[in-house]
Amino acid sequence: MTKKPSPGRRPEEVINPTGEGRARRAGGRSTRLLGGPPLWLAVALFGLLSACARSPFDQNVIAKNSDFLVLTAGSGDTLESLAAQHLGDEKKGWVIAELNGIKRVRAGEEVVVPLKPISPAGMFNGGFQKIPILTYHRFTPGKSNCGRLAVSEDAFVAQMAYLRDRGFRVIDFKDLADFLAGKVVLPRKSVILSIDDGYKSVYEIAYPVLKRFDYPATIFVYSDFVGAGSGLTWKEMREMVDSGLIDIQPHSKTHSDLTLRLEGESEKAYRKRLAYELRHPADLIERKLGLPIHTFSYPYGAENEIVIEAAAEAGYTLAATVTRGGNPTFAHPLVLRRSQIYCGDSLKTFARRLQTFEKISLK
């Protein structure tokens, strides 16, 4: 015996008999995001979505207020095209992806586009966002033997592929500065790549890999090392900067531990020396490469109150240590945490350096 379809009932009515069905689905979608955008969002969407007409094949804006736009995606729509059209920047596709819990847009699907930043401070139900910063030093070719702070090319490629395959987005220190100032929302899985000292192997080995993955990185150079045997040259730095992927920032002049006072050095002389260690490489980078200076990397990650004060006086917005961990929106901008990557690190160890969320218990 076969079941007869009910007469007069169109297929879409079976799938979606009333406007309430849509509202329920939207509610379900928001539920998946809990721990992400807050509950008020689900409530707001519920209100927005009632009384909407559905057009499954062409892009159709079905609701809009000053905070959100709800549309049904057309067949040619992608995350990037929707971001370009409604947010004015195709690179903001991730904003739509994260809010809707989707990886791509399907024709006929309801998509919510946030017109204002959501949770710019990175605070969510149950915890807060953290931005990990990875720190490399030297690189060795192929799978050759690495040294403690020299990562092999093969390991570096595997780590970059890990970031790509796990949906990480590589951002830079300017993005972090805006995040710490509460101005922007960053992708939930954001990470920053930094490379200290300015070894030539950065140009020879890491740079081609970064280009292949299209990942930005910041190289912190100490100016006395520039042009030395195994140090980068200004020409190599120029070429990397011109690619648009590489930023060069200061790592002092001499790479001495800035927290240590020389024997018999007065406080006045110490502060003067600090100012020179902080400003001299900055002035050189500005003059030789035309780059704005914003972030300092403390040699050996060593800082104290006097050094931090000197960094602020020298005009730095951000400064980084090598204390392991990520940076929430309330991190001290001149005492940023970074995690060093060592030659023997397995991908499992590498993954542990990429924590982007810290749970907080309200009990």
Ligand SMILES: [Zn+2]
């Ligand atoms: Zn260093």
